[in-house]
Amino acid sequence: MSKHTDKFGRPVVVVTGMGVVTSLGVGKKDNWAALTSGTSGITPISRFPTDLLSTRIAGTVDFLKSSGKGAMYLTYELAETAALEALAEAGANGDFGGPLFLAAPPVEIDWHQRFALYNRKAEGVGYDRLLDVARKHPSRPVYDSTQFATIADQLADRFGTTGMPITLSTACASGTTAIQLGVEAIRRGECDKALAIGTDGSATAEALIRFSLLSALSTQNDPAQKASKPFSRDRDGFVLAEGSAALVLESLDNALARGAEILGVMRGCGEKADDFHRTRSKPDGSPAIATVQAALSDAGMDESGIDYINAHGTSTPENDKMEHLSLSTVFGERMRDIPISSNKSMIGHTLSAAGAIEAAFSLMTMREGVIPPTINYDNPDPAIELDVVPNESRSADVSSVLSNSFGFGGQNACLVMAREPE
């Protein structure tokens, strides 16, 4: 039986290790310094030519060994790099010994690989030709990149996680869902620790164009660092970005027994799906409202217990409006006074990784007593009355955070985190 349980009798789940990579750099130290000084990681794209593209900026991670090698390789290396930092901090040596929950993008065969296949000696046109090439020249690396389980399998080998790893996608909420799966597994008593990773290295030309065709991306290319402007009147879309975060989740019992430092508490997780539209949320905000309420209720808290909100804050016209509506409904008049900021103003939208990265930054916000700002807040949207911690970070005593993730396809998930166990 667990000694430390929450008010529902479940094991308390804490975080004992974190690792982060974003366009701002590798590791928590560099990221935190950049984040709290209001630095943007958004730059003109150099990875591929941007001729003919209406969006020519992104928050790519261009400084890892795999940065130019294709989405699968970079997505793996991002996850590995963040996990190494998290496991070192948690003092986890050797095999990790708990399950892996990986939020990762659905990655397809890279175009460079497609071109290479197609230009081999073969018969036929189009897919007939590709199949002919595959028959004559099977390619293990290209096959691996078609299998969604490849990255998690490799990470499981690398870190000695137990059992069959789970790879998941809930679009922009994926990183949050990975954490939620880990929290739930510990609460069920299946394990006393879990590794949750959100990773996304899929900023390819095709990904950019696909989001662009949905009119989801900012086209304010110049200057790049000003494009992501959540809650501003002239916001016009999100900025595609890459990154990763890893969190070592652990029962409080286990953490205390081995004398681990406790970085924060995963108090509650909530989710609710939207049934309105594939890219738009229900006009009354009810799914987002229900998600926030579910997270508070799972945390055994009411809305008065939240000190700071880490916004989904994508900088799309739709999201920021709906997020404001939903939060105002849940928190009422108090919403004007709760600080809320968007890390995406600086790092862009890291998609599958976003929920995990923002959870790590939320925990750091509490530990460091500093709230990272929403930068590029020069032209406030008058319809969104919020304390967005404009442009400069702020010292504050924050003991609890709500972190929001609202995804394309209607998948919404929120986390409530606390600085210390109750």
Added chain:
Amino acid sequence: MTEKDVVITGIGIVSSLGEGPEAHWRALSGHPLHPVIDSERFKPYTVHPLPPIEWSQQIPKRGDQRQMEVWQRLGTYCAGLALDDAGMKGDEAQCTTMDMVVAAGGGERDQEVDTTILEASLTRNDREILLNEKLTTELRPTLFLAQLSNLLAGNISIVHKVTGSSRTFMGEEGSGVSAVETAVARIRSGQSSHLLVGAAFQTEHPDHLLAYELAGKLHRGSWKPVWSRQGAEGGGMVSGSGGAFLVLESRAHAEARGATIYAMIDKVSSARSRRGAEDLDQKIGALIDGTLGRDTAALAISGASGAHEATAAEKAAIDRRGHLTPRGFATMTGHLKEAQFPFGVALAALAIKNEAAYPPFDSDEKPFDGHVDTVLATAVGHERFEGAARVTKA
């Protein structure tokens, strides 16, 4: 028997054999058995194609149908069948509190656009500019959504109003195992009371065949049953289109609403045993023993893919356990990838409900004359990951 037993109350399945539990029971218990195959369209590969489907039976709005590629449509259709079967379709109170776990692959790429780009690449060296040029002008904007993995779940929420929660697992056969395993664990622990879980796979798209064939996984030449492809030309897999969704509930939830129960999922196990290891058959055997128990005589609904190594290992593990009588259902449906495990669990539940075993699916399999109160379902991934379930009389 406890209130938190996990019971199956709805089955929505589609394969080349037809749609729904009754059609599958008829097709699989009849004599002689007739696999439905197409060996011409994707020659030299054989596929088990989708049956004719009246999509509007489960997806009434044309607009919704247009927003999905076949794979998403198939999954959304199967989910509707499962909800109907459970008597929950259109029941707002049930659906808006129902959790969902979907195992998903990806969608179907636009073959024409890809072909245009690839053909042009034979004569142009500015391939990255070529990509920008063609992708920005030729891609249908909403195709992205019609292909995205998590949008199958998204469409189920939109069409069937299942909104309690929505999670999508990815990763071939293993994701189907994890989806069922997680669903069962959540219900048993009280984290969920009723849940929709499943997957769909549409193989009639060359991109999906290409993925397998890049590692030489597909069987070529004349069609053979799943256990009889060792030594034949190609890699042993014959792919099929199909889907399987299940409505799972705690016994208490099912009984409170007077639901008809097919069977109980007593145990689900999963593992990650290396293909290429000499003891793969022993690892699979240990997974089976750990799930079923060492001596329990049982019908074994095997999801063996046909892929040579994994299938030979599973066959060896089953053959060494004289108390198991296998039915390799890929012989009848083709391999359904993410949907393989949920489909196998559905077939197991059907046998229990009907208190009868399926006849042998090919001449290698023996008749089963024991009691059908415990059935094993397996899915050993063609390349990685494996799982098993013990399905019992509720």
